[in-house]
Amino acid sequence: MKNFLTDCCVTDWRSELPAEQLDVAYKRWCWSQGEKPLSLAHLADGLSRVGYVRARRPDGWIWGGVRLTKLSA
Secondary structure, three states: OHHHHHHHHHEEEEEEEEEEHHHHHHHHHHHHOOOOOOOOHHHHHHHHOOEEEEEOOOEEEEEEEEEEOOOOO
């Protein structure tokens, strides 16, 4: 997951990223690297450990503090 964050994400504490969008980008990155994706629970745990905040919004879950790079969006 660390390589995904380095390759595809930027820490931006003003950003909120829909969790589904982050999950899709992560899975695409894994497949392109020939890696098996982590489960959603393990991905969420890892993102929380590096300081990103998961929150529930009326329209779904988001991750706060992270955004995708233009190349991975």
